[in-house]
Amino acid sequence: MYIHEQKNWPSFIWDAETISSILGEVRHRQGKILGQMQTLGFHIQEETMLKALTMDVVKSSEIEGELLNPEQVRSSIAKRLGIEIAGAIPAERDVEGIVEMMLDATQKYNSPLTAERLFDWHGALFPTGRSGMYKIKTAAWRDDIVQVTSGAMGKEIVHFEAPNASKVPDEMNVFLEWMEKELDLDPVLKAGLAHLWFVTIHPFDDGNGRITRAITDMLLARADKTPQRFYSMSAQIQAERKNYYDILESTQKGNLDVTAWLVWFLDCLMRSMDQTDEIIAKTIVRAQFWETHKETIFNARQQKILQLLLDDFFGNLNVSKYAKIAKTSTDTALRDLQDLVKKNVLEQIGAGRSTSYKLKLRLKIHNPEKIK
DSSP states (O other): OOOGTTTTOOOOOOOOOHHHHHHHHHHHHHHHHHHHHTTOHHHHHHHHHHHHHHHHHHHHHHHHHHHOOOOHHHHHHHHTOOOTTTOOOOOOOHHHHHHHHHHHHTTTTTTTOHHHHHHHHHHHHHHTTTTTTEEEOOOOOSSOOEEESSSSSSOOEEEEEEEEEEGGHHHHHHHHHHHHOSSSSSHHHHHHHHHHHHHHHOSSOOOOSHHHHHHHHHHHHHTTSSSSOSSHHHHHHHHTTTHHHHHHHHHSSSSEEEESHHHHHHHHHHHHTTTTTHHHHHHHHHHHHHHHHOEEEEEEEEHHHHHHHHHTTTSOOOOOHHHHHHHHHHHHHHHHHHHHHHTSSEEEEEOOOOEEEEEEOSSSOGGGOOOO
């Protein structure tokens, strides 16, 4: 028996004593992060939010096996929020769709969640009416059976089966009414319950996971009382993907006591906030770099490489990697690299075939909490 087949569904219960202590820690961390961010300059806040939102969009799609171009995502978010960035590039339609949904959820967090709004999100996710090669029903509730399975074709293991399609309209009416009720329920706790509830109903043919996480982000923004996002729940779920699906499956096959799910959700949220210091540190490095080189002229290829080096570039940068990333010849790559060395932007390491390059960073600030 699945949780949605229980007699009192969806009247969830949980151990308040167990949850309250963890919830208190989460709320304390949220307040600390928001307080810390207010001590930073506007540009640092802007860059940190841009980084967190980019991670949220990229990782939410990655959970579903869809790999988006991070620079396209970053450029799309920056354009929609009116943030000027170096090396902005055009975004493809699938990127624009999920960015539009995520920003609608977080920047308009106090707007009611309605069926029409959810249909708009779904339509933005699937602008062609297809999921990969398959035509799907968009901007409408599903009319077919949904099962979560794994294994080879013909030997599938069914992990979960959502409510019958005929029940979806009524299920969603109850869910949406609950979402906008003034309940005596902490909004962080509400985010955890909404996440489980919506993904269990699974109201769409596809895109349920991404929409679930958008709803979660919307409620977390309500909890923070600000559209500014400085941590990414989706990035942490992606990092703990196996545990996420395990706890989800055991909860959906259990009774209405969702204490274990809420404990996992709150702990995961805490761990997502642990990454904020790292995001801030990277943002400071990025901001200081561009401030230092605001008079330096870079071509488009150089800007792209520098953005990668300032973000999440792995390994050593050499001529062949530069040429591949910038989609240019090795001769042009070498000239670009030598130009960056001459401009005191890069430092050459080694010689001959083992030559590599790294950024020359002259950081003025090491403790973000002391930044005014």
